[in-house]
Amino acid sequence: MARRALIMIEGHPRGSGLLYLRAAERLGLHPIVLSADPAQYDYIAAEGVEAIRVNTDSLDPLIRECSRLGGIYDIAGITCASEKFCATVAKLCRYFDLPGPDPASIERCRDKFTQRQLLAKAGVPVPAYRVAANSTDVEIAAAEIGLPVILKPAVGSGSRGVRLCRNVDELAEHTTYLLGGKHVWQYSPRILVEEFAQGPLYGAEIMGKEVIGISPADFGPPPHFVLRGLTFPALLTNDEHERIADVSLSCLRALGLGWGPANIEVRWTKLGPVVIEVNPRLAGTPTPQMVELACGLDLITEHIKLAIGEESNLRRSRSQTAAARFLIPDREGILDCIGGYSQAAALTGVAEVKFYVEPKAPIVRKDNIEDCIGHVIAASSSCAQAKVILQRAVDLIDLSIMPFPTFGEQE
Structure with missing residues (x-):
């Protein structure tokens, strides 16, 4: 009998990819990673995972490779840990008649302008918004909405290219950045101009059509949105929790979602919850670890079970609070060394201390998720x-960052 395999399209360098591979193995599956460059994921070689080089930006090569593997293995399911490939995975699942989300729904969701249109049409509260293709369009849209506004790529993730523009100078500056060649576009350049919905931000974690929990997010100072910390679950009143959960489930209905994981970002404004973004995937590291610590529910395992046609089990087995802090350097330079790692990890209640980079790595600010070089998770x-x-754990960690060498200092 052929061995049951789970195909992963690409991985994730910051932890989720490895968690998916280990969860697959615990379920008795043979994980196989298809990647344009398997070497970019250091855990693949370390774990001895089978990896195959293939063009993951095109559907046809993936279909051919999955068909070839189907002659060797019993392909139980296909999934991914990266938002960029959610639509690709959905199309592959549809092609091979495997469990998965609706491809059209995923594609509509990933385009933030289309997503906004569908949510607004269904009566889901969203910020005022316009789409722009050039600087003139941006100026007109901002004038119609009223400053301050948020400028962001219509397709993207991790707060890449997202900025609060509080006046016309900042508006012009960020428009030039986005359209002037510095921002890397996944697709044709389109800018979403939207009202700045003010209030605390919450993320609703969903599996299928069930809200698993809601977590508040802490960001660094504006004008950028660099995530600094999370807590799970949020301390909300019953009414607040119910209203966020209700609007989140309304998003699923409006977008044709409801299979597998979703992460929905909501700001609690003076008018109540306003939807900022719907992501047709699990939230990234460290949210899955926090959910497991807080309520004993392994969302990654449950996602894989759905992907291979098994029934998920969303029963909670504990009741704790998990808190996480991203480690963000306060300056650029060369990461010389990391101090206090062992002492922080040894503290009672600390569940994980993880770094995404090694000493001697260059630290360059990008004002997005890539500024985070590690995280700490605690639970109680x-x-x-x-x-x-x-x-206490964060205070023990010391990041020694040396200035970049000047031209005369380089060998």
Whole structure:
């Protein structure tokens, strides 16, 4: 009998990819990674995982490779850990008659302008928005909406290219950045101009059509949106939780989602919850680890079970609070060394201390998720205690960053 295999389209360098591979193995599956460059994921070689080089930006090569593998293995499912490939995975699942989301729904969701249109049409509260293809369009849209506004690529993730523009100078500056060749576009350049919905941001974690939990997010100072910390679950009143959960489920209905994981970002404004973004995937690291620590639910395993046609089990087995802090250097340079790692990891209540980079790596600010070079997670029976433990651990970590060498200092 052929061995059951789970095909992963690409991986994820910051943790989720490895978690998917290990979860697949625990389920008795043989994970296979298809990647344009398997070497970019250091954990693949370390774990001895089968990896095959293939063009993952095109559907046809993936279909051919999956068909070839189907002659060797029993392909139980196809999935991914990266938002960029969610639509590709959905199309592959449809082609091979495997469980998965609707491809058209995923594609509509990934385009933030189309997503906004569908949500607004269904009566879901969203910020005022316009789409722009050039600087003139941006100026007109901002004038119609009223400053301040958010400028962001219509397709993208990780806060890449996202900025709050508080006046006409910042508007012109960021428009030039986006359209002037510095921003890397996944598709044709289109800018979403939207109202700045003010209030705390929450993320609703969903599996299928069930809200697993809601977490508040802490960001660095404007004008950029660099995620600094998370807590799971949020301390909300019953009414607040119900309203965020209801609007989140309304998003699923409006976008044709409801299979597998979703992460929905909502700001609680003076008018109540306003939807900022719907992501047809699990939230990235460290959210899956936090959910497991807080309620004993392994969302990655449950996602894989759905992908191979098995029933998921969303029963909670514990009740704790998990808190996480991203490690973000305060300056650019060369990461000389990391101090206090062992002491922080040894603290009671600290679940994980992880770095995404090694010493001697260059530290360059990008004002997005890539500024985060690691994270710390703590868990406790109370939210206050989890935050105290987390702060103690973060205080022990010392990032020694040396200035970049000047031209005369280079050999």
